[in-house]
Amino acid sequence: MNQQQINLFFDDLKLSWNKQNEETIKAGKHVMEKMLKREDLKKYLTNQSDNLAKGIELYRDSEFGFILLAYSETKGLYRMPHNHGNGWVIYSVVDGIIEMGTYALIGDMNLIKKEKHQVQIGSSEVYFPGDIHDTQCVSDSVIILRLTSCDLKEEEKQGRIKKFQKPCSLKT
Structure with a gap:
């Protein structure tokens, strides 16, 4: 896998793009599922393991604004409950397990x-704008692809991302 091949995955998504449209999100999930089936994806990402811990931007669409990021986490890393403001996100696991x-x-x-x-491995989860979720790496490590409908740094800068500091118990 190389950058040119990654770019080709997003041609279909651009054809169906309408930022918050459910069909767009389905198309995004379909793109992620196709990428996860590539035998060479894990090798491509693990060859960049030094950068993977910090996160690697694999794709940014200048016209539509969606971004594909790859990153890794180690066992026990917990991200407190949060949302992604006005953006939707698709998390896809390349290797490992995340709760x-x-x-x-x-x-x-x-x-x-x-x-x-x-x-x-090979599964994806979709979170819509405002959906609150947390994550925790439960395997020794995990490699994740994260497709977002917009730049989450901008969402955070605009104050639309909400982060919650208290762990919460399961509803009974």
């Missing part, structure tokens, strides 16, 4: 954990 939880917001900042599940 993801979803939350319901009660009032301004109180959360109830609705569910948690493990996302394994």
Whole structure:
């Protein structure tokens, strides 16, 4: 796999692009699933392991704004509950296992954990704008592709991303 091959995966997504349209998100998930089936994807990413820990931007669409990022995490790394503001995100696992939880917001900042599940090699999870979730690497390491509908740094700069500091218990 190389950069030119990565770019080709996104031609179909550009054809169906409409930032918040459900069909666009389905097309994005389809692109991610096709990428995960590539035998050479894991090798391509592990050859960049030094940069993978910091995150590698594999694709940025200047016209439509979506971004594909690859990154790795190590066992036990926990990301507190958060959302992605007005952006949607698709997490896809290339290698390893990550546990993801979803939350319901009660009032301004109180959360109830609705569910948690493990996302394994070859699987993807979609989170829509405002969806609150957390992540934790449960294998020795994990390699993740993250496709976002927009630049999350800009969402954070504009104050639309919400981060929650308190761990929450599972709803009973």
